[in-house]
Every structure is written in structure tokens, then in C-alpha cells.
Amino acid sequence: MADFAAKNSPDLAAEPGGWVQEFGQQGLLRSLNDFVEQDGKAIGYPDDWQAYSVERNKLGDQYYGVQIHLTCATLVYNVDMLKAAGFNAPPTTWEEFRKVAKATTGGARFGFAPNPSIGxxxxxxxxxxxxxxxxxxxxxxxxxxxAIEAIQFLSDLIHKEKAATKPVVGADYEGPQKLFTANRVAMIITGPWDVKPIRSGNPKLNWAVAPSLKHKAQATFAGGVSLMIPKNAKHPTEAWDLLKRLVALDTELAATKEAGMTMPRKSWAENPEVQADPVIGSFGKCLPYAQDTNAALRLTGKHARIDKLLQSALEEIVFNQMPAAEVMPKFAAEANAILASK
Structure with a gap:
């Protein structure tokens, strides 16, 4: 951010998710259309990428970024804790999830540990x-x-059912993973970023990854990092060459083997080694129904302000037990006032 402001940006930059369109709107990025026209067919771009991972890096018909890894979150569960409570398979619906969470709660253990981060x-x-x-x-x-039903379901699981840990304001996102790794919670919702910490933190833990839950739909949120070339890059051709090497299929497979990360290529998800891994392969199967939650809102240029309001609203419900039916309409009114303003 400081380098962009000082007009001293690098030749190639990685962003933490969702910034490509914002920077593109500000005229800070180089269009990649000429590079894609030149090399797209050879590297499989955009056809070999999950479609939404392409759209989140475009403005109109202009490509401004290329997804380097693509993630999603789904249900991760402790096999032994579920079996001890009488469940031989993970829950698939909200009601099943509630039953399992309640049944696996007891003593110093909880059925579920929600993450306090907005995503x-x-x-x-x-x-x-x-x-x-x-x-x-x-x-x-x-x-x-x-929307009110969804967030109230989670709040009730914490405060009424007492089957989930209460999130702590300001806690880092690693909290649920640490509880899960310590064998203190039966279920968490997380992504491939927690695979290596769980495996290294407790090699004997008997755990597995399940498909995302269903209520009205089976869905989850998508994330991941994209690469972009600033408009004032001094060596854009070399930057593109490096980008191509970083998103190559063999590079993706090597990164998956080392760090357990999931990738945007369809051919990555179809790779036999990926599919043979019960953990990584399970995350890979969730990518097609994952969604970029604020894709449309980002294009307004106002999503950062609205996200802050939303985080506060959700904390009121989940942390402080305020009724969702009271909090969410107030949030929406404030957010819509921002959207209506010039």
C-alpha cells in the first residue's frame, strides 16, 4: 500500500484477496489482456481456472490479476469424538450439525468452535x-x-445450546484450530491453511474433512491470493514470465505437497495425487460450490466501510447475545445509507 502511494510499486505483487478490482478501478494496475492473448492458451488461462476465480480479477473485459491459489472453508471434524458420541459419519445439514455439537459437548470439550473473523x-x-x-x-x-435465521442459528448454538465456544473479541483466527488440534473441540469450519498446523501440532489426531453443510443450499465462502502487475512496473514482461511460472500446474502441485494449499486450476483438482489425499482432495471438492461473497459489493468501492459495520453487527449478536432480528436491520439501514451516498 505504501509503495503504491509512493509510486514505487514492485513489478509483481500478491494481494490478500479482493484487492485486484479495487486497485484496477483506481488505475494502479496494468491490464494483462495482451499477455493473456499471447500466452493464455499455452498456460490454460482462463479456461483451466475456476470461473469465479477469473471474474474476481477482472473489470469489464480487462484482466488485472491471476489467481495463484484458491481456498475455501468447510467442516473439519474429530473422528474419535464423533464416534464416542455415537456418530459414524459427519453431519450434512444444520439440524444434524446441532445434534452432533450438543452430543459431543461435555466437561472441558465443546462440539464446535466458531471463528471470530468476519469471513x-x-x-x-x-x-x-x-x-x-x-x-x-x-x-x-x-x-x-x-440472513437473520442464519446468524441467529450460530448465536443460539453458543448461548442457548451451550454447544460451542464463545468467541473472544480481538482473538486471532487460529484459536479454533488450536482448540481442535488440542483435542478439545469436535468440529471447526476452516480451510487448507490449517492443514499443516493441525498435522504438525498433533500427528496422532484422528480427523477428517467433510463436505460443506446444507440448509437451503450447499455452499461455502472462497478466498485466496492473486498476482497483479502494477501499471508503473519497470519490468512487466519479466513479471509476467515469473507469474506464469508461479501458477504453473507443477508449481501448484509442489506447493500443495509442501503446504497443503488448494489451487484454482481445474486440472489441479482433477490430478490423481490431489484426489488421493483424503484431506486436500476433500477441500478440492468444495471449490466448485464456493462463492466469492463480496464480489459485487467490491465494485461499489464502499465494501471496506460496510464490512466494518457488518463485523460490529455480527459481534453484537454472536459475542453479546443481541437478537439478530434487531441488529441486522439496523446494520442494513446504515450500510444502505453508505451505498446511497456519493
Missing amino acids: YYWSWFLQNGVSYYDAKTNKVNLDSPE
């Missing part, structure tokens, strides 16, 4: 058919009955 709440919204923003009406959709 993780989106699994529940998406599974209830909720979208963040409607471009036609220029309004957020999170005051709908479905």
Missing part, C-alpha cells in the same frame, strides 16, 4: 441462500429473514 460467518449465510449485495437495487441483503 467465517459467511458459510451460514450462503447455506441459507443469502447474498451480500444486490447491484440492481444497490442494497445489501443481510436484513432478510434468511
